[in-house]
Amino acid sequence: MLRIHFTSEDLARVTLGYNSSLPVSEAVMSLQALRRGSGPRFSAWRHAVGKQLPARASLLGSLVPAAGWAPDFLTPGPDHASPTTGAFDAIRATPQRRLTTELRRLSHDRRLPAWAQLLADGDRETLDAVTDTLAAYYDIAVTPFLDRMRAVLDADRTWRVHTMARFGVGAVLAGLHPQMRWEEPVLELPGPPGQGQIDFHLEGRGLLLSAHIFCGSRPRALLNDVGTPVLVYAPAWNPQTGNLVAEPPDTRPRSSTALATLLGRTRAAVLEALASPAGHSTKQLAESLAISPATASEHVTALRDAGLVTSLRQANTVRHTTTNLGTNLISTATGTGGIQLP
Structure with missing residues (x-):
């Protein structure tokens, strides 16, 4: 077992990693x-x-x-x-x-x-x-699979940011792995079989939380006496992005009948595809629906003008996701109740 000891200064320096190019x-x-x-x-x-x-x-x-x-x-x-x-x-x-x-x-x-x-x-x-x-x-x-890997990591980071904003740093630390235990000011991690207890004191340097696609089932602590300590963990996976190698997409976008009647089949499919906290880039959206980037951009612009979609720049990428109005429209049309956040 590894026990990481935090001070109040360390808690103030807990950060979530982000690299547009993966490490x-x-x-x-x-x-x-x-x-x-x-x-x-x-x-x-x-x-x-x-x-x-x-x-x-x-x-x-x-x-x-x-x-x-x-x-x-x-x-x-x-x-x-x-x-x-x-x-x-x-x-x-x-x-x-x-x-x-x-x-x-x-x-x-x-x-x-x-x-x-x-x-x-x-x-x-x-x-x-x-x-x-x-x-x-x-x-x-890594490079050929960057977009799909980035989609998984972005969705996980969005979830962690929401958790931190709503429930605090402790909830994020406790939720990184089922076997991790947070009892302020100590975070306990499972260790390899046969390993005894190890105590590590951050001493004001904080902790970088870094999700890695290939982390494996057990979190990894990269700890030393210089630089920022890093805790690597496996991201939460969305079943829709669970394979790093894209499967051949359907040739026709799919959407609910009611939504397709209101917006048109392709535009309705675009709206539904963007109904996740992480959203999609224009390129990802086009690939997932088997439409051209120009067509995807046209539909996103129309939905954004109607107040159903919002776009946010992250580094060199613009990501699109539904607004509350867009999510509620999907919920009403499909009877799914929409995306519920705690």
Whole structure:
């Protein structure tokens, strides 16, 4: 069991992570999921990725076990987490002392190949080869699925923000995993079988909560003596976005009969598709309904002008979702009672 101790200053510094470009740690965790073959949710993804692994993927396989701890230098912290914020440059610049320490720790649990000693000694050519392979793997395992992964993470973040605004930080911490327990000022996390109790004091540095698609069933605490501590957890999944590989869409948008009579079949389908807290980008909306982006944009504009849809810019993406009026219209037309938030 891991016990994370908070001060009042730490509680004030609990934040929810967001990266428009997903962090490199997502790729590292996905490699573990690929190796252990976990769950039907990722079966189509594993099939797609497994057919095009980079030529030197064995370099990563030697450093990243199927389960458990992987070297921290492969997963840069919040300031350099993603490719757009310099993650691969940060990996290339890893000091020799850190490489030595982390590879020594890794060697306690598994036998490392001979070339790992070069890496532990700070050989730049070897470090560059590992970094280049990780970058190539990221482009195969994460980049093509970014939109669908982002949709899952955005929906989860919207839910957590709503929970924090309504019930406070403690409710968010307690709701990250069924086995997590919040008794102020301590958060208890389940640990690996056989592991004793570990106490970690945040000491005013706060905690970054970061949802990762490939986190696995157990939350992961990335804790050290420098930088911002990070708690990685699995997001809540919407069954409608439960597969990272998009299935062929229906050729005709679907909507309720009453709503289609009022708005027209396609416009009604657009309105219903946007009835979630996370909403959709124009591109996601077009893909989900098998219509062109121009058609999707036209219908969104008409619905927004009627006060049924609102649009919000997040980083470089504009996301559309229904207003209360739009949600109530769907509820009345379909008899579903609409989306109820506590």
